[in-house]
Amino acid sequence: MASRRKPQPRRTPAAATTESKPAAKKPVTPVQTQAAEAAAEALIADARNKADEIHTKARDEHARLTAEAEEAGENLRRTVAAEVDRLLDDARREASSIRSDAEAESGELQAQAELAAQRTEKAAQSRADLLHEAAVADADKLATDARERADRIGSLAAEEAERVVNAAKQESEQLLDEARTAADKGRAIVDKANADAGHIVEEAKGLRARTLASADREAKSIREAARAETEKKEKRDDALDTWSARAVIVGAVGLTASGEYELARMVGFDARVAWLLPLVIDVYVVQAFRRHRDILQAISLTIAANVVFHLADKGLFGVEKVKAGHEPQWWLIALVASVASLILWRMHLITRPQATAAVVGEAPVEPPVGARDERVERPKEAPNKAPGERAQQRPSERPKTPKSERPPERRERAQPKAKKSAQKPLGERRHERVEALYAELGKRPEWTDIRDALAAEKLADKSISRSSCQRIRDAVEADKPHLVATGSANVRPITGS
Missing domain, CATH: 1.10.10 (Arc Repressor Mutant, subunit A)
Structure with a gap:
């Protein structure tokens, strides 16, 4: 049998890289981890397939050699049996020929001389017996030789077959040992790959945790910066809104105050008290805006006062023409004179608490729903009361409003407890x-x-x-x-x- 070359285990690129750089530790991505696992699995599958292939080849080779040995022995047996049969047939034909010749010769001698027939017959019979015995001895010898030769050939064939079988067994065992060695190496490579993959996964987890922590810190700082910027913008916007509104109010009050002052002078107020009319109107306007109550009435009053003055100043409304210029009519004088009293009444309504309005029987003046309630609540602010009412009430008789019901900026008054429980x-x-x-x-x-x-x-x-x-x-x-x-x-x- 020709010696088989030992198959060398195929080294994959992943195994070569692992053996050449065992100490290299680099962050490995999940894709590289999956590739390493796939390469290890492919190596194990290749080793198993190769071992199965070697085992199958050894089994097939053993079966083939056994079949060839059995076939050679059977052919040898058939050859020996045929040779023995041939030798026996030759011996039989030779004996038959000898008998035929003896019979012919005995017949001719009998024809020539009947007397010598008996002697010749006896001699022929003896010769035939001798020849027969010699043929039988030769046939037995040939048969014995054939049997011995067949036995030797069978022994040689059996020895050769046994030798071939042993060689096939040894080769198959050697191949199996090589396959086991390759499988062990493959398992070692897989174990090492798994260990490397575990280290890589741990490093990836640590890197992920560090990255997430850094991202959280950065996001927190960004959110804090954005919140600070937003609060800064809100404060700037609130300040702008507040001072813009105040500037508008101051401008409007200053602009309308001149007309209100001249209107008071027109209807006969002395210059020393005429300035009180624009003061009363402007304070009423400021309080209306601050409390978000009577805004329409306050603005209408300033508009009416200025419109009436300018129309009357031109002689178009509420005045009569006289030689010296224009004189206000009686109803205009009465209307302007009652403005302060009307404002006093409205201020009384918008500055008293709603509970007092309910006791008196008047409908409380409600602010517009949700108007500027975004300001910070002042829980300790007490409801405003008229000076006379505040003085007449003793501390124990004054109503106490819970903190949860106190409105922001003193703009919403205390609500009855029944209303609080309702919504x-x-x-x-x-x-x-x-x-x-x-x-x-x-x-x-x-x-x-x-x-x-x-x-x-x-x-x-x-x-x-x-x-x-x-x-x-x-x-x-x-x-x-x-x-x-x-x-x-x-x-x-x-x-x-």
């Missing part, structure tokens, strides 16, 4: 309505969405400011942080710019 506070209802907008819109609501929703539910005026809407939304997101991620593309601070 939630206004701020809580606003928060619930704005929170519902996230689900309704499927995104972070804009300030216009908040304004429209609150106005539709009568929780605020249509004129509610943009910064107020943002403060409400920020309060909702502070209570429910998960709402911030809703429609993140729409997230941007609401400012006055």
